[in-house]
Amino acid sequence: MIQTPPLRAAIYARYSSDQQREASIEDQLRICRRLIESKSWTIAEVYSDAAMSGASALRPEYQKLQDDARRGRIDVVVSESLDRISRDQEHIAGFYKQMSFLGIPLITVAEGEISELHIGLKGTMSALYLKDLAQKTHRGLEGRVRDGKSAGGISYGYKVHRELRADGTLTTGERVIDPNEAAIVTRIFTEYAAGRSARTIAAALNDEGIPSPDSGKGNGTWGPSTISGNWKRGTGILNNELYIGRLIWNRQSFPKDPKTQKRQARMNPPEEWVIEEVPELRILSDDLWQQAKDRQGAIRADMNPAGVQSVRLQPERARRPDYLFSGLVKCGCCGASYTLINKTRYGCAAARNKGEAICTNRATIQREEVESRVLAGLREKLLHPELIAAFIEEYRRAFNEAAGDRSSAQDQAKRDLKQVEKKITGILAAIEDGMYHPSMKTKMADLETRKTRLTAFLEDTPEPPALRLHPRLSDLYREKIENLSAALKEPGMKLEATQILRSLIAEIRMVPETSAPGGHEIELLGELAGILALSETDTTKPPHLARARNSVESVKMVAGADNHLHLPPSTLIFPMLRQVEPEILREIFRTAA
Structure with missing residues (x-):
């Protein structure tokens, strides 16, 4: 009589990441070995996935088990229960189907030998368990968020x-x-x-x-x-x-x-x-x-000028302008862009690219001359006494607003400190009267910690000083304006100041005129024209037109359709002065002792 060799049994054990219990693996292996011994089988291999969800099939030992089964290295698969193999209906059905095809029975300690009935019932129960667990977890996380707490992960800051x-x-x-x-x-x-x-x-x-x-x-x-x-x-x-x-x-x-x-x-x-x-x-x-x-x-x-929802954005369209007024300079004859026809000179793009049938303007002008003339006109107008007064008032408002925020924080800290000291006094009084309770120790420690923090905050946050304007404030304003061209080239302020200046200009219109400097008159359209118009003393002119002239240039300022000034006159220069803090701040202001 030929003796049949014992079956080679493979044990699979797993515990999920929501339990995190290392001993769970050993517990599963122990009862599986006991079952194998009772059947007189031999253990061919042990497979275990620690802290891995049964909803995923991407488990290394689970995949290795299937590979060894296909290679004929095992005769039977043993596990504690069916949900250790998988909790996903599709995965457990596929695993059972594969083992059946290979002639390898699937046996668990909890259910015995697995059949199609187990796959249907247990697979459904496992799927419902996962769904229920997800809903409860989501509900719990929502409760934490509504309490203002983190639902997982801490943001930078x-x-x-x-x-x-x-x-x-x-x-x-x-x-x-x-x-x-x-x-x-x-x-x-x-x-x-x-x-x-x-x-x-x-x-x-x-x-x-x-x-x-x-x-x-x-x-x-x-x-x-x-x-x-x-x-x-x-x-x-x-x-x-x-x-x-x-x-x-x-x-x-x-x-x-x-x-x-x-x-x-x-x-x-x-x-x-x-x-x-x-x-x-x-x-x-x-x-x-x-x-x-x-x-x-x-x-x-800029990346999607047409505003089409489904279009792919074009990042190259949002590139920062190469020069101060890039993209803003237009031909006064045809409305086309004035572009650089070489490294240094602007000219009408339509006249050069589309011919005289579109535009006959062949005049050109140095880029630096356009920039200097616009900035020179701006510099002259911003030195008007009314604009200097507006700037000083804007600076005063910003300073007082910042001081007000600091004062408000101080007042709140003082009120909180008073409440904490009152509670500490109450607990000490209760202890003296013999009403001590162990929880008072923790409460007292919390209050003392809060008291220390509030005291430190008040010590590190002195009372805001009273504001007194230094008489040199207007001189500093004049210095910055007179050096406007140089200031716009300084690395520390170039980006911010350029962005603000460009936002105030809708268009720089170039009108060919042989008698004008550089062969062009220059017209500005946009908010900047409104700012410059504020300083005009000639009130007999139409409100939409302001003209600035000096010995070397002719700059025409034309306001927009509404001619409303939406930004304070100091908007352009205020960012520049912010760059000098805190070194020159002490020079600008005298503060009360």
């Missing part, structure tokens, strides 16, 4: 904050502003609003060795996408509304592709978003946030 509860456990989901990272966030928004690109900002941060948001995961570096992200999905530094105290959750969902088992990001409808106000986490002012968003919108408009 913040750090985890944990406190000891009375029962000895630690709080979770709490976060506070990280001062160092918050300063970098403010810097990124300020530089971006001033005209720097995300690529330039990222390169500067890397050069300075400033850790990026991904530094905790390895040797992370700053990149343009880290800063710009995706404005629709709310990713990237520039799109994180938490910086203005607005927490948005459930903006996206991440279903798995059944073919690749990889998660795919999908936008949820706005009505499903969870939005909570968390003012204590605000880092940026609304003005700075809006300046950055306006620039983002302008760049998108």
Whole structure:
């Protein structure tokens, strides 16, 4: 009689990532070995996947088990229960179908030998379990968000904050502003609003060795996408509304592709978003946030001038202008662009590219002359006493607004400190009366910590000084205006000042005139013309026309259709003066002792 060799059994064990219990693997292996011994089988191989979800088929040991089965290295598969193999209906059905084709029975300690009935019932139950678990997890995370807590992950600019509860456990989901990272966030928004690109900002941060948001995961570096992200999905530094105290959750969902088992990001409808106000986490002012968003919108408009929703954006259209007035100079005869016909001179593009049938204007002019004449006219008009007075008043308002914010923060800290000291006094009085309770110790420690923080804040934040304008403030204004051309070339202020100046000019119209300097009269259209018109003393002129003349140039200023001044006269120069702080600030202001 020929003796049949014992079956070669393979054991598969797994525990899911939501349980995180290493001992679970050993427990499963022990009961599976006991079953194998009772059947007088031999153990051919042990396969185990630790901390891996049963909803995924991309498990290394699970894949190795199937490969060994196809190679004929095992005769039977043993597991604790069917849901250890998989919790996905499609996957468990496919595994059973493959093992049946290979003639390998699937046996579990909980269900015995698996049949089609088990696959149908247990597969359905596992699928329902996963769905129910996902819904409960989602519900729990939503509750945390509505309490203003983190639902997982900490944004750049913040750090985890944990406190000891009375029962000895630690709080979770709490976060506070990280001062160092918050300063970098403010810097990124300020530089971006001033005209720097995300690529330039990222390169500067890397050069300075400033850790990026991904530094905790390895040797992370700053990149343009880290800063710009995706404005629709709310990713990237520039799109994180938490910086203005607005927490948005459930903006996206991440279903798995059944073919690749990889998660795919999908936008949820706005009505499903969870939005909570968390003012204590605000880092940026609304003005700075809006300046950055306006620039983002302008760049998108440049990349898609027609505004077609389905069109692919063209980043090359949003390239920063090469020169101060690039793209703004137009032919006064036909309306076509005045472009550089060589390295130094502007000329009508239509006259050169389309012939005399379109335009007969063949006059040219030096680029630098156009810039100097426009800036010279601007310089002369901005020195008008009324505009100097408007600038000084704008500076006074900005200074007092900043001082007011500091004073408000001080007042709130003083009120909070008074409340904390009152509570400490109450607890001490209760202890003296013999009403001590162990929880008082934790409460007292929390109050003392708050008292220390508030006291330190008040010591580090002196009372805002009374503002007294230095008599040299108007002289400083004059110096900056008189050196306007040079100021626009200084690296520290070029981007911001150029951006503001270009935003005030809708068009620079070049009108050929042989008797004018450079063979052209120059007309300005836009908000800038309105600013210059404010200084006109000749009130007999029509309100839409202002003309500036001197010995070397003729510059005509034509306002726009509405002729309204939407920006204060100091808007152009104020950013320049901001660059001199804090060195010259002490010279500009005398503050009360």
